[in-house]
Amino acid sequence: MVGDRRGALLPDVSVPGADLPVRAVLPATTEAVRSHGAAxxxxxxxxxxxxxxxxxLADALEGTVVVAEPRRxxxxxAATRLAALTGEPLGTRVGYAMRGERRGGKDLRVEVVTTGLLVRRLQQDPELPGVAAIVIDECHERHLDADLLLAFCADVRENLRDDLVIVATSATADTVRLSRVLGTDAPAPVITATATAFDVEVEWAPPPxxxxxxxGGRVDPxxxxxxxAVVERALTEDDGDVLVFVPGEAEIGGVTRRLAGHNVLPLFGRQSRSEQDRALAPSxxxxxxxxxxxxxxxLTVPGVRVVVDSGLSREPRTDQSRGLGALVTCRVSRxxxxxxxxxxxxxxPGRVYRCWSRTDHARLEDHAxxxxxxxDLAAFALDLAAWGAPGGDxxxxxxxxxxxxxxxxxxxLRSFGALDDGGRxxxxxxxxxxxxxxxxxARALLDGTPRVGAARAREVVALLSDDAGGGAGDDLPARWRALRRGEDRGATDRWRREVERLGRGAPDDVARGGRALHRGDEVPDDLAAGIVVGLAYPDRIARARGTGSVSYQMSGGTGAALDARSPxxxxxxxxxxxxxxxPGRxxxxxxxxxxxxxxxxxxxxxxxxxTSDRIRWDDDRIVTRRVESLGAxxxxxxxxxxxxxxLVQAAARDGLRRSGLSVLRWSQGALxxxxxxxxxxxxxxxPWPAVDDDALxxxxxxxxxxxxxxxRDGRDLARIDVLxxxxxxxxxxxATRLDELAPERLRVPSGSQVRLTYDGAEPPVLAVKLQEVFGWTATPAVADGRVPVVLHLLSPARRPVAITSDLTSFWQQGYSQVRADLRGRYPRHPWPEDPxxxxxxxRPTRRR
Known part of the structure; x- marks a missing residue:
């Protein structure tokens, strides 16, 4: 190992931690990037x-190697570990950078950064002068920033810097898409390091x-x-440190309290640096x-021989229809x-205690x-547009x-004025x-500054950012005051660093145009916090549904509720x-x-x-109102x-559609x-129109x-003259031929005008007494002779005795039987042998 600035960084195998399985494939990896530029x-x-x-890579290439990690x-x-391997203080040739924090200067050979920070750097200068290689670590975790960084790096390498080396690392073998994205003419080579892992015995330990x-996704106590209890068992049955996986900070606190008699160290993202270092240091x-x-x-947690896995994780989810995001507790993937x-x-060799059954394990998803x-893809979409690729095109x-x-x-983004109508x-x-x-x-910072002042706008935005955290209660101004007082030192330090970062290079008048409701120095702090929050989340402005109610209506349309004890x-x-x-609420x-x-x-x-005029059909009447609304x-x-x-006519149409045509008064003539x-x-x-319900x-x-x-109401519908x-x-x-094509009545041989009965597409029916059609040989037809009429031949009592569309056939074959059956019953009516x-x-025959 060489200690001067120009010496080799990779230590020899005698250094603890330098002889790991990846070392065997490092020559193949450096050769792959020299020949292909990516791997x-x-x-x-x-x-x-x-x-x-x-x-x-730093030893093999001229320039800085930037390593992108998914988490702060x-x-x-990683930077601390790399510096320890070189035997140099952190910040000498190995450093790190993240939002609001940096160690190291111009002489860094290896710089470890968060993926989000590297995306920002690429946006500012895509050529990345002085950078020889980028290592995108843990690509298998599929974080949004990492996917974006990978796409940007591939674009830079193809169009700006073909000398920029890109290496993506993954803990899983699902690398086909990774290899294709990084390749230019052909997929990038894939190098696999095989590690002789120590055996890990699996104990299935479901709760009784x-x-x-x-x-609400809460974890059952x-x-x-x-x-x-499983941790207590593991401490008894096994040696070494125990690493316990639970979904979030609240569960970390719950398990820590239950193990108060042991040396328990929490480890999570929003801890202070010293607390994290304590958990990650050997003991x-x-x-x-x-x-x-x-x-x-x-992360590497040294000394661990036992894992106790609750089987749960917490993942972000976004309800696109409501604009609400949440961390959802769910089962881990296999x-x-x-x-x-x-x-x-x-x-x-170690052991894992899984707090679920072998059967439940088989039901888990393969991958998250x-x-x-x-x-939520708002930041992602803005980054794509800033890169010049709206929508990822x-x-x-x-x-x-x-x-x-x-x-x-x-x-x-369009509503905030960040994108134009074309998505640019x-x-x-x-x-x-x-x-x-x-x-x-960002919108709240831009537009909040002239309303509440630059300093307070930055403080509230820093409070709303991921790093500052939200505290235990729902009273955001109270949390702001606590941070100002420094009650939570770790959170206060993070918050102040973020406030400072937001202020770098940002003038006090970051927002121009638009009328301010108040002068910034006249706004009380509680209201200033509300103004900044409202600018960031206008769709979450909420009004109580009643005096003293904990139930609110949000402008975005969703109801919301406070805790009953909320200040x-x-x-x-x-x-x-x-x-x-x-889900389900x-x-x-x-x-x-x-x-x-x-x-x-x-x-x-x-x-x-x-403000809108709302004219609608409601409860069998038309309601006309002028409504001023803020969203919902x-x-x-x-x-x-x-x-x-x-609009009245439109409301009446709506009422008729809801109630149906049956609410109209259909006279016999209309029917x-x-x-x-x-x-x-x-x-x-x-040109004859359809008149079924749908068509009408x-x-x-x-x-x-x-x-x-x-x-104006349902009674008016019933008064309409439908005919x-x-x-x-x-x-x-x-229409002048309607009576000819579909006559209401037909003249029969007796001289009577008999009504035709129509039933849609069916042939019309002529119900007539048999004696009135004596001598009628040709069956009548309508619709220009296309449709024969169906004759219902009636007895003197006007009951059907025969139905036919062929009179000639009836006189020849059916009449004699009808005559035989009815002439005795109706002797006063003629029943000639030759009709x-x-x-x-x-009329009947007169009595003598």
Missing amino acids: VLVAPPGSGKTSLLPLA MATRA VAAPLLP RLLDHVA DERRVVVTTSVAESS SSAEQRAGRAGREA APEIAIA GLALLDAPPTPAMSAATTL ITERGRRMARFGVHPRL LRPATWLAVAVADRA ADARIRSAAPIDEATAREVAADLVE IVLNDVPLARPDPL ALRERLAFCHAHLGA MAGLDDWLGPELAAV SGLRRLLPWPA LAAAPTA
Whole structure:
């Protein structure tokens, strides 16, 4: 190992930690990048890909090697480990950088950064001068920033710098897409390091009583009891440190309290640096480290021989329809379970206690969903637009972003003025992107500064950012005051660093244009917090549903509720910073908010305020109101003096569609005309119109327009003259032949005018007494002779005795039987032997 600046960085195998399985494939990896410019390195966790590969690349290439890690904790830990291997202080030739924190200067040979920070650097200068290689670590975790970074790096290498070396590392062998994305003419070579892993014995340790997730994704305390009991068992049965996986910080606290008699060290992302270092440093005292999925693959916790896995993880989910995001507790995937178990076998044989059954394990998903499939994509969409690839057009993304999520993201960005109508980034959008925070927070910083002052805008935005955290309560201004007082030193330090970072290079007048509701120095702190939150989340402005109610209506349309003991309960109006909705629940739970007033709500969510005339059919009547609303929140609702006749007509149409045509008064004449029109349409086609229910509903304006304009309630519908309306459908001039084509009545041989009965497409029916058609040999036909009439021949009592469409056949074959059956019963009516020669009559024979 060489200690001077120009010496080799990769230590020889005598240095502890330098002789790991990846070392055997380092020559092949450096040769691959020299010949192809890119490579994929597959190696299991703990095999040395994060600690040895960057040093080997730095020795082989001229320039800086930048290593991108998915998490801040992993970034700092990897840099510390790399510096220790070189035998030099951190910041000499190995350093790190993340948002608001950096170690090292211009002489760095290896710099470990967060993926998000490297995306920002690429946006500022895509050529990355002085950088020889980029290592994108833990690609298998499929974080959104890592997917974006991979696509940007591939684009830079193809179009700007073909000398830039890109190496993607993965703990799984699913590398086909990775290899294709990194390759130019051909897929990038894949180098696999095989590690002789120590055996890890699996103990299936399900709880004695099933402990399903509680409403809201909460973890049943009985499961935490069980996890703690399994840890106690492991401390008795096994040697070495115990690494415990639970889904989040609340569960870390719960298990830690249950193991109060042991040396328990929490490990999670929002701890102070010293607390994290303590958990990651070797110790002579036996430890129980309780952590989240942060320690699955990108961190090394020394001394671990036992893993206790709760089987749960917490993942981000976004409800695109409501604009709400949440961390959802869910079962781990099988691949994650294997990653966790592998932590027990890094240094020696170990054991994993899985707090679920072998049967449940078989039901687990193979892999967790990539973040691009489940996350809020607003920042992702802004980065793509800033890169010049709106929607990812032309970029080699591992997975295409889901259309609903991208549509929601671009709609939000347009509303903030960050994108134009074509999806291209605006100058305002570029300013937002440079802040390095979510677009919502960037918008709040830009537009909040002239309203509350630059310092307070930065402080509240820093509080809303991921690093600052939200504290235990839902009172955001109270949390702000606590941070100012420094009550939580670790959180206060992170918050102050973020405030400082946001202020670098940002003038006090970052927002121009737009009328401020208040002068910044006149706004109380609580209201200032509400203004900034409302600017970031205008769709979460909320108003109480009643005096003293904990139930609120948010402007985005979703209901929300405070905890019954919340100090915010007296507030009529809230600007909600964090709310999540459990599956199956109608209302969201408010996790963090600030009180505001109606005037502030109107000002910060001005784009959502609109006045509209609402004329609708409601409870069998037309209601006419003028409504002023802020999104889904109704501000004012008054009667409308002069409603628009067209809107009234539309409401009447809606009422008729809801109630159906049966609510109209159908006279016999209207019914008969409708059937005749239906008959003509069926047998003659155009121009005769269809008059079935669907057709009449679709063409209401054509035949009932004037009548509907006068409707005000259900009684008016029943008064409509349907016959007059149907006559408007008669096609002219063809309508002049209606009585010829589909006559209402037919003249029969007796001289009577007998009504025809129509039934849509069926042949019409002529019900007539048999004696009235004596001598009639030709069956009558309608529709220009196309459709024979069906004759219902009636007895003197007007009961059918024969049905026929062929009179000739009836006289020859059927009449004699009818005559034999009925002449005795009806002697006063003629029953001649030859009906064709008899005189037709409608009357009986007179008595002598």
